[in-house]
Amino acid sequence: MSNHFNIDIVNPEQSFLSKDNVFEVVIPAVEGEIGILKDHIPIISFLKPGIIRVFSESEEQSFYVEDGIVEFKDNTLSVLTSSIFDLKDADKNFVSESISSAEAELSKDNIDDQKRFLLNHKVEVLKSISIN
Amino acid sequence: MPSLDDLRKRITSVKSTQKITKAMKMVAAAKLRKAQENAEKGRPYSEKMNNVILNLSKSITDKENAPKLLVGTGEEKVHLCIVLTADRGLCGGFNTNIIKKAKSYFEKIISENKTLKIITVGSKGYDQLKRQYKSYIVENISFKESKNINYFDADKVGKIIIEKFEKNEFDVCAIFYNKFKNVITQIPQEQQIVPLNEDKDGKDDSSNDNDYEFEPDEDEILSNLLPKNISTQIFKAMLENSASEQGSRMTAMDNATRNAGELVDRLTIEYNRSRQAAITKELIEIISGAESL
Numbered sequence: 001m002s003n004h005f006n007i008d009i010v011n012p013e014q015s016f017l018s019k020d021n022v023f024e025v026v027i028p029a030v031e032g033e034i035g036i037l038k039d040h041i042p043i044i045s046f047l048k049p050g051i052i053r054v055f056s057e058s059e060e061q062s063f064y065v066e067d068g069i070v071e072f073k074d075n076t077l078s079v080l081t082s083s084i085f086d087l088k089d090a091d092k093n094f095v096s097e098s099i100s101s102a103e104a105e106l107s108k109d110n111i112d113d114q115k116r117f118l119l120n121h122k123v124e125v126l127k128s129i130s131i132n
Numbered sequence: 133m134p135s136l137d138d139l140r141k142r143i144t145s146v147k148s149t150q151k152i153t154k155a156m157k158m159v160a161a162a163k164l165r166k167a168q169e170n171a172e173k174g175r176p177y178s179e180k181m182n183n184v185i186l187n188l189s190k191s192i193t194d195k196e197n198a199p200k201l202l203v204g205t206g207e208e209k210v211h212l213c214i215v216l217t218a219d220r221g222l223c224g225g226f227n228t229n230i231i232k233k234a235k236s237y238f239e240k241i242i243s244e245n246k247t248l249k250i251i252t253v254g255s256k257g258y259d260q261l262k263r264q265y266k267s268y269i270v271e272n273i274s275f276k277e278s279k280n281i282n283y284f285d286a287d288k289v290g291k292i293i294i295e296k297f298e299k300n301e302f303d304v305c306a307i308f309y310n311k312f313k314n315v316i317t318q319i320p321q322e323q324q325i326v327p328l329n330e331d332k333d334g335k336d337d338s339s340n341d342n343d344y345e346f347e348p349d350e351d352e353i354l355s356n357l358l359p360k361n362i363s364t365q366i367f368k369a370m371l372e373n374s375a376s377e378q379g380s381r382m383t384a385m386d387n388a389t390r391n392a393g394e395l396v397d398r399l400t401i402e403y404n405r406s407r408q409a410a411i412t413k414e415l416i417e418i419i420s421g422a423e424s425l
Binding site: 008010011012013014015029030031034041042043044045046069071073078080082 | 170173174176177178180181183184187188282283286287343344345346347348353356357360364367
């Protein structure tokens with residue numbers, strides 16, 4: 001029996017990625033990374049800025065996401081996100097722009113702890129992208 | 133009786149109008165295809181979002197403490213209406229239909245002595261509503277500059293709504309837009325987005341779905357998800373609207389082209405008749421002149 005399951009990544013404009021031969025997906029859920037294999041228990045969670053890694057037999061794909069919702073049910077993983085891009089076509093300018101805008105946001109005084117945490121995290125992830 | 137010259141001028145003028153309407157029809161047809169594609173591509177997102185929320189709201193047992201965006205403030209005094217229209221005219225009954233639908237809703241609210249607040253998205257809606265409802269309009273948003281419908285714009289509207297909700301500026305929020313059925317038919321829609329109407333199509337395969345694992349807990353996910361859902365619904369409405377607008381414009385321009393064609397035919401016949409009448413008259417004059425000699 002195969003240990004494959006389906007993944008659907010959709011953003012508001014279109015269906016971003018749809019595959020039926022992945023065996024592991026690692027998602028940056030808000031309380032820590034979750035690795036999902038076939039027959040995972042149904043789960044709903046949301047994402048913090050990070051990298052989604054999709055493993056299939058032939059390749060490994062990585063995507064940067066800023067936020068979103070994941071739902072796993074009946075061996076289908078749905079990821080709803082409004083901001084996603086493939087690390088392979090990461091635009092250097094865009095990444096550095098996002099870093100600076102996030103840092104500008106961080107320097108404001110009136111943000112709460114949770115937001116500060118998310119922004120810090122975002123800067124960290126984006127910086128790790130721009131180094132590679 | 134118009135002179136031959138007048139008729140000729142009118143025929144040319146109608147013909148050039150026809151050329152314009154024909155070109156507009158072609159443009160609308162091309163844009164329609166793209167808009168329709170976009171609307172279809174955007175559907176999975178809003179559908180999935182709806183599913184997740186449906187599943188979540190079922191597992192919420194504590195209705196008292198559920199997020200207010202889902203269950204409402206418990207009152208129904210202030211209604212906020214988002215009227216989504218086009219930025220351009222010449223698209224048949226497209227804008228008027230939305231406005232009509234919205235107006236009947238407004239009248240109902242006013243007659244029930246509730247407070248009405250209006251946000252118009254798209255300049256045509258503002259133009260048509262400001263005459264009668266100027267004092268109720270709290271905001272007028274237009275995305276004339278953005279070429280394509282994008283989520284970013286919808287999110288802006290969504291954020292305005294959330295902000296107003298958090299300030300307790302309204303209890304119920306409804307959006308008005310045209311749903312795209314096909315090129316000829318667009319149905320004006322009224323959709324309530326705050327509090328969320330969960331009664332419809334809730335009877336699907338969901339009897340055994342309550343075994344979800346939530347991380348973090350349901351409440352937190354919901355309060356994160358609901359604001360997003362509002363933007364998503366607005367975005368969906370905007371996509372449907374843009375497809376409807378192009379469809380409506382295409383039909384309207386097609387009709388206009390046809391009408392212009394008929395008008396040209398009629399004018400040509402009239403022109404030929406009066407030309408012939410003039411010739412006959414001249415002939416008669418010549419013949420009777422020759423006879424009298």
